[in-house]
Amino acid sequence: MNEKDYYAILGVSKDADKREIQKAFQQKARKLHPDVNKAPDAEEKFKEVSEAYAVLSDEQKRARYDAMRSGNPYAAYGGGQASSPYAGGASGRGGYYGGFGGFPFGGMWSEPRRGSHQGAQAFNPEEGADVVVDVDLTPDQVKNGVRKGVKYRRYEPCGHCHGSGSVSSDHAHVCPSCGGTGAMGVDMSFLFGGGVFQMVCPECNGSGKVINDPCPDCGGSGRTKVMSEAVIEFPAGMHDGDTVRVCGMGHAGTNGAAAGDLVGRARVAAERLDGRAQRGFNIMGMAAPFLLLAALGGAMTLFALICLIPFVFGLAQVLREVPSHRSMVWLKRGFKAFLNGFLNALFYVVIILWFVSCTSGLYYRPMYFW
Incomplete structure (x- = not known):
């Protein structure tokens, strides 16, 4: 569970008034703003102080936060201990954390502890991965x-909550921190002239809904x-x-x-083209255009010999793998690797031919003297 101390993050006392909190946030935000601070962790720290300020600068959110830290989830609503986790009227605001002694605003940065009682958990249905x-x-x-x-x-x-994530409720509730919008506004009009800064609600993780009685087996995720x-x-x-x-x-x-x-x-091991054989086919393909270029010269020059060495090396690599890969699929994949290397090398051969044709004209241009 998330047990961040927002007061410590901002560097203020628990009795700090709204003006002190705003001043502390202003000083830290100016140092950590991504446009000013280029440190790798500056953006993450800026989000953290913004989260702390978003909670502590709002009287209602701060009251709930303090109530959760004190172990009395109903103190913020003036009702003392309630008899039901759903106390607080039709909206259920008083009961999102009721009877579980959890820590608020913890849906985004932490994994719930299996088997532990806790506060509201973000309701965030996402399709399972393959x-x-x-x-x-x-x-x-x-x-x-x-x-x-x-x-x-x-x-x-x-198996305990049948995938819903909730022990006794068959549906999720509107997040009390963001009112179901999935975002929280942080007033930054006093900082860089930024106006209101929107951040993802840390309680519902942007979904706008929470589960007020998370399953102790899955922590509210609905799966194990x-x-x-x-x-x-x-x-x-x-x-x-x-x-x-x-x-x-x-x-x-x-x-x-x-x-x-x-x-x-x-x-299928007999069909799989990898390792030595793949490199061999690729090397043969890259050497082939240069061998053709040398053949166009009409003689086996030193250049042709140099190009022949990698071709023979690649062929040796392929032949070593042939006994264990007698498959047409393997040969087709080898041809594709050869063709890939051939086309890549052909590009450079074309550039060489173009360069030679351009430079040779400089030496045979007729000179006229008047």
Whole structure:
């Protein structure tokens, strides 16, 4: 959980009035502003002091902040201890942190502690990412098709809160710090003539919604990390690098959002072009245009011999890999690597020919004397 001391960040006492807080922020902001301070961490520190100022300069936010630090989440609302975490009326403002003794404004910079009671957590549904698993296949399995079982780590919906992130509530609530806008305004009219500076609300992380009773198992994210098993069916005719998708078996989304897919990627050693062979094909391709240029000269000159050395070296690299890669797919990929090197070198050959044709004209230009 986030336990930043905003008073310490601004360098003021807990009894500082609004003017002292503004003055302290002004001094620090002028030193840390990215347009003035080019240090690598200046921007991050500027955001931190802006966050501290945004909370402490607002009486309501400061009261909630102080209440949370004192361990009484209801002190800011004048109600003493409440009997329910939803106390505070229909808006629920008095109960977003009720009964959990958490620390406010902590949704953006910290991971909640598993199994601990805490304050409101940002509600931020995001679709789960895909999980990519490499599966080794033999040439026979590629030819005939195969089903492969795999084990992998992924996030799955939390069993305690069923993926919602909330223990007892079936929906999120409007963030009390930003009123659902997802942003907080910091008045900087006294600093660089900047007016009002908008920053992402640190409590809801910009989503505009919070969960007032985060699940202790997943910390309010709605998902937990587990080891999963799945069967991936690779159809006949696949090749190295081809993929198969198993829908919904990737990472679960946060707060009930859709899950990603499990992606099985075929790895066929006999078809894979990498390492020595790839460099060999590429070197041969780069040497070939220069050998052609030397051949156009009509004789095996020293230049031709120099160009022949890397070509032979690349050919040796390729021949060493041929016994373990007797595959047409491997040869096709080798040809592409050769062609890539050939086209790159051909560009320089064209430049050389153009340069030679231009400079040779200087020596054969007729001279006229009057």
